[in-house]
Amino acid sequence: MSSSTISSPSISADEFQALEQKVLRAVEVVKREREARATAEAEVASLRAQLAEQQGLNTMVESELTTLTKEREAVRQRVEKMLQQMDELL
Numbered sequence: 889m890s891s892s893t894i895s896s897p898s899i900s901a902d903e904f905q906a907l908e909q910k911v912l913r914a915v916e917v918v919k920r921e922r923e924a925r926a927t928a929e930a931e932v933a934s935l936r937a938q939l940a941e942q943q944g945l946n947t948m949v950e951s952e953l954t955t956l957t958k959e960r961e962a963v964r965q966r967v968e969k970m971l972q973q974m975d976e977l978l
Contacts, residue, residue, distance in 0.1 A: 899907075
């Protein structure tokens with residue numbers, strides 16, 4: 889059996905330190921990005937909750953507007969009827 893040696897290129901201490909610094913910077917970037925993502929996700933959740941609340945309020949306002957419109961129409965009809973009755977008296 890023949891034994892073969894795999895030669896690996898030698899890395900100087902300065903090159904290793906430079907590589908180590910790049911890795912540390914990359915780790916810091918990843919940490920910051922994760923924090924930014926978590927913050928953004930929390931903000932999105934908050935905004936979705938606010939949107940749901942606003943949609944609920946809009947539904948209530950629309951319902952109240954419909955009710956008020958119907959009431960206004962009923963009052964208008966009653967006033968018209970009273971005016972007709974007054975006209976008949978004259």
